[in-house]
Amino acid sequence: MSAPxxxxxxxxxxxxxxGPSERxxxxxxxxxxxxxxxxxxxxxxxxxxxxxxxxxxEYRRARQGTGMLESCLTPDLACEITLQPVRRxxxxxxxxxxxxxxPLKVAGIGVDIVxxxxxxxxxxxxxxxxxxxxxxxxxxxxxxVAEAVRLxxxxxxxxxxIGFAGAPFTLASYLVEGGPSRNHERTKALMHxxxxxxxxxxxxxxxxxxxxxxxxxxxxxxxxxxxxxxxxALSERDYRALVLPHSTKVLEGLADAGIPRTHFGVGTGExxxxxxxxxxxxxxxxxxxxxxxxxxxAPGKVLQGNLDPAVLFAGPAVVESEVRRIVxxxxxxxxxxxxxxxxxxxxxxxxxxxxxxxxxxxxxxxx
Numbered sequence: 230m231s232a233p234x235x236x237x238x239x240x241x242x243x244x245x246x247x248g249p250s251e252r253x254x255x256x257x258x259x260x261x262x263x264x265x266x267x268x269x270x271x272x273x274x275x276x277x278x279x280x281x282x283x284x285x286x287e288y289r290r291a292r293q294g295t296g297m298l299e300s301c302l303t304p305d306l307a308c309e310i311t312l313q314p315v316r317r318x319x320x321x322x323x324x325x326x327x328x329x330x331x332p333l334k335v336a337g338i339g340v341d342i343v344x345x346x347x348x349x350x351x352x353x354x355x356x357x358x359x360x361x362x363x364x365x366x367x368x369x370x371x372x373x374v375a376e377a378v379r380l381x382x383x384x385x386x387x388x389x390x391i392g393f394a395g396a397p398f399t400l401a402s403y404l405v406e407g408g409p410s411r412n413h414e415r416t417k418a419l420m421h422x423x424x425x426x427x428x429x430x431x432x433x434x435x436x437x438x439x440x441x442x443x444x445x446x447x448x449x450x451x452x453x454x455x456x457x458x459x460x461x462a463l464s465e466r467d468y469r470a471l472v473l474p475h476s477t478k479v480l481e482g483l484a485d486a487g488i489p490r491t492h493f494g495v496g497t498g499e500x501x502x503x504x505x506x507x508x509x510x511x512x513x514x515x516x517x518x519x520x521x522x523x524x525x526x527a528p529g530k531v532l533q534g535n536l537d538p539a540v541l542f543a544g545p546a547v548v549e550s551e552v553r554r555i556v557x558x559x560x561x562x563x564x565x566x567x568x569x570x571x572x573x574x575x576x577x578x579x580x581x582x583x584x585x586x587x588x589x590x591x592x593x594x595x596x
Contacts, residue, residue, distance in 0.1 A: 265489035274321035279572030281326035329395025378448035392445030396457035461496025480508030516570030524561035
């Protein structure tokens with residue numbers, strides 16, 4: 230006989246359907262949205278992961294004296310930083326200035342971003358009791374993020390806005406390890422030794438991520454991206470058994486919003502087939518495998534990527550050659566959104582990114 234169901238110690242209102250937002254703009258001429266839906270745009274779209282500020286001098290001035298998480302949760306500042314690369318580069322999409330641990334922060338988890346280290350968790354989550362104490366995310370707690378989106382919708386004109394969140398596995402890794410980890414040993418120990426606790430944690434984080442993305446969708450974002458930054462640490466077997474169901478819950482849970490969904494991870498070349506099954510329209514590819522190989526591993530999926538961010542330091546001739554190679558390899562996919570294979574590095578010359586945009590826009594969409 231099964232045990233009686235225990236009441237939720239931290240109830241919030243039920244998750245609302247993603248649904249089409251009345252605030253969402255009609256952007257029929259968007260190259261990014263056309264490609265992300267598998268169509269043929271007038272020109273090849275390009276945007277950059279971590280483009281929102283990152284390497285720009287105007288970003289450093291705007292954020293001077295303000296911590297990362299405070300910046301993300303200050304709507305007018307998040308709006309300004311998101312707009313900066315759009316103004317400078319003429320990219321085909323903006324991505325909301327935020328961080329993957331923002332929903333953890335607003336849900337009441339003690340987390341800070343320490344310069345030179347990254348996110349640090351005050352009280353790591355390592356037991357079933359720790360998981361049971363986690364609070365659900367009330368959409369009202371993410372109000373500053375929704376306000377930043379609304380401000381951006383009023384400023385971006387015809388440029389689409391991408392919302393984003395961290396995937397359940399990557400959030401769990403930070404919570405269990407207490408911060409960034411090279412080997413994810415505590416995370417892997419928990420997933421194998423206590424699978425029930427592990428699945429309870431990821432189910433909680435999938436709900437949190439769904440809520441956080443739905444807040445952004447209701448506020449008007451035009452697309453979303455789910456970042457599974459650390460999924461490349463897993464074997465395909467472990468990914469399928471212990472992670473994929475929870476990422477699928479997030480991505481399929483947003484299907485009714487009617488906007489493109491992108492799924493991206495680092496070092497995930499061996500996982501692309503499985504990641505392509507999670508429900509995204511677009512699969513992001515890092516620089517470790519060519520896009521034509523990625524197209525075979527994730528058949529039928531629009532691909533995003535995949536210039537090595539370090540190549541931007543190699544000089545204009547090398548960068549142009551690499552851009553041309555990647556665009557040619559991207560023709561193997563139904564559609565291609567040009568991007569880096571990970572984020573913009575802080576010391577990147579902004580002019581190098583501008584040249585990438587100009588080169589991409591000059592090349593044919595199809596072979």
